[in-house]
Amino acid sequence: xxxYGDIKMIDENGLRMDGRSATDVRPITIETGVVPVADxxxxxxxxxxxxIVAVYGPMEAHPRKIQRQDRAVLDVRYNMAPFSxxxxxxxxxxxxxxxxxxxxxxxxxxxxLLEMYPRSKIRVEIEVICAEAGTRCVGLTAASVALADxxxxxxxxxxxxxxxxxxxxxxxxLNKEExxxxxxxxxxxxxPNTGEIVFLQMDGDLSPEQFQTAWDYNVNAAMExxxxxVEALKNGGAK
Amino acid sequence: xxIPLVPKILRxxxxxxxxxxxxxxxxxxxxGRQTKLEVDILPRAEGSAKVTMGDTIVYAGVxxxxxxPYSDRPNEGxxxxxxxxxxxxxxxWEPGPPSAESIELGRVVDRGIRESGCIDVKSLCIIPGEKxxxxxxxxxxxxxxxxxxxxxxxxxxxxxxxxxxxxxxxxVGQDHLLEVSSMPIxxxxxxxxxxFVYDASKKEELGGDERIHITLGEANHVHSLQKGLKGxxxxxxxxxxxxxxxxTSKELRKLVNSVVGE
Numbered sequence: 365x366x367x368y369g370d371i372k373m374i375d376e377n378g379l380r381m382d383g384r385s386a387t388d389v390r391p392i393t394i395e396t397g398v399v400p401v402a403d404x405x406x407x408x409x410x411x412x413x414x415x416i417v418a419v420y421g422p423m424e425a426h427p428r429k430i431q432r433q434d435r436a437v438l439d440v441r442y443n444m445a446p447f448s449x450x451x452x453x454x455x456x457x458x459x460x461x462x463x464x465x466x467x468x469x470x471x472x473x474x475x476x477l478l479e480m481y482p483r484s485k486i487r488v489e490i491e492v493i494c495a496e497a498g499t500r501c502v503g504l505t506a507a508s509v510a511l512a513d514x515x516x517x518x519x520x521x522x523x524x525x526x527x528x529x530x531x532x533x534x535x536x537x538l539n540k541e542e543x544x545x546x547x548x549x550x551x552x553x554x555x556p557n558t559g560e561i562v563f564l565q566m567d568g569d570l571s572p573e574q575f576q577t578a579w580d581y582n583v584n585a586a587m588e589x590x591x592x593x594v595e596a597l598k599n600g601g602a603k
Numbered sequence: 604x605x606i607p608l609v610p611k612i613l614r615x616x617x618x619x620x621x622x623x624x625x626x627x628x629x630x631x632x633x634x635g636r637q638t639k640l641e642v643d644i645l646p647r648a649e650g651s652a653k654v655t656m657g658d659t660i661v662y663a664g665v666x667x668x669x670x671x672p673y674s675d676r677p678n679e680g681x682x683x684x685x686x687x688x689x690x691x692x693x694x695x696w697e698p699g700p701p702s703a704e705s706i707e708l709g710r711v712v713d714r715g716i717r718e719s720g721c722i723d724v725k726s727l728c729i730i731p732g733e734k735x736x737x738x739x740x741x742x743x744x745x746x747x748x749x750x751x752x753x754x755x756x757x758x759x760x761x762x763x764x765x766x767x768x769x770x771x772x773x774x775v776g777q778d779h780l781l782e783v784s785s786m787p788i789x790x791x792x793x794x795x796x797x798x799f800v801y802d803a804s805k806k807e808e809l810g811g812d813e814r815i816h817i818t819l820g821e822a823n824h825v826h827s828l829q830k831g832l833k834g835x836x837x838x839x840x841x842x843x844x845x846x847x848x849x850x851t852s853k854e855l856r857k858l859v860n861s862v863v864g865e
Contacts, residue, residue: 398746399745399746400658400660401692401693401748402691412647416691416745418692441690441698445664446687446743448647451666452668489690493662494646
């Protein structure tokens with residue numbers, strides 16, 4: 365959070381630098397079945413974010429010590445390709461990708477019916493090919509679509525959206541510039557059927573009113589994104 | 604990569620097909636899978652390409668960094684090529700530090716490009732002894748259905764050919780295209796059912812023996828060779844695939860030129 369309040373990012377008409385209103389999300393496309401060798405997969409572009417998710421399993425969990433007698437283990441990895449950002453990222457795990465993998469796994473484990481597959485493993489591989497801002501939200505949302513594409517039973521799909529604050533105004537779905545100079549960021553994972561939350565992070569500075577606005581923006585945007593996800597799965601068809 | 608148990612039945616099936624001069628997916632012995640090449644598709648990379656060969660899908664991305672030239676070569680920049688096959692690409696690829704297989708992949712592709720001299724490292728120097736460009740080529744597999752080598756090599760040269768040196772961002776002049784003076788092309792042959800075939804699929808790789816990778820430059824100059832996996836081949840066999848590689852690399856060069864422009 366830079367907090368460069370002197371850079372004007374919202375014009376007199378309340379429009380943002382890319383012409384969006386405060387509640388608009390960036391353009392989204394979803395395509396399923398993009399990794400032919402996987403059991404389920406999905407490519408999601410969200411603004412200039414480009415994320416590919418592959419799902420493998422349920423399959424044998426090995427080594428045996430990771431097995432659980434009453435449920436499947438969910439093995440989630442979030443990774444950014446070395447060429448996905450302006451400055452190259454050294455390949456390999458770092459603290460940031462570890463944390464995002466963990467919170468994504470926690471969110472997905474809340475909806476996947478893991479009890480149906482004791483002693484097995486489900487692998488979710490999230491690869492960010494091109495990053496703009498909000499990759500963790502795109503990764504989590506795309507992972508839900510890929511799990512659905514793999515035919516893995518879930519109580520709901522997680523839809524993840526972030527809202528933030530720029531020039532002391534709450535806006536939905538920050539882009540790259542807004543994220544660099546933003547004053548707050550509130551990513552959430554929403555279950556569209558019930559409105560419940562399975563993923564929540566926040567950093568920056570929000571007043572109680574601003575926080576409520578950001579929360580509402582996220583929940584409303586999630587409902588819109590959910591429609592695109594359902595449409596993509598219908599078009600992709602079951603395997 | 605965890606090597607799965609190869610059922611004897613797959614090997615004998617491949618052997619049986621070979622005796623009838625057939626392949627498991629119906630292709631001819633020297634026939635490649637349908638290949639699609641897309642370039643300039645990743646907005647954060649200075650050069651990029653995506654190659655789809657059947658169900659094998661890979662990306663290549665080019666990034667630039669400023670470096671201090673090595674003291675024994677003050678007039679030269681650097682070229683680095685690394686390949687990553689992350690577990691997204693198939694159920695047998697495992698997480699963790701780069702496996703021997705993916706290191707081999709990166710190094711063989713690197714040699715073909717480096718030794719062809721298509722990137723003039725002297726032209727990457729900005730201030731001798733002080734500042735030079737380092738070109739970093741990252742190869743990234745999304746879906747592995749066999750023959751990652753050729754897919755990586757094709758994506759690599761296509762990504763380099765559309766790479767733009769980001770001089771303005773680093774405040775060292777004006778952006779310009781990276782100079783790529785020639786086009787090395789790799790052709791890989793696998794021994795399947797006791798004879799070599801071009802562009803093996805995953806099943807053929809699993810049920811086959813050794814593989815040979817040939818990188819040819821302009822006028823059929825040889826720039827890199829690699830024999831991988833257990834197996835024995837004769838000089839005659841090598842002559843045969845070398846001849847085939849000359850024809851195939853010509854076709855692939857045409858493909859790259861048609862997409863990237865000469």
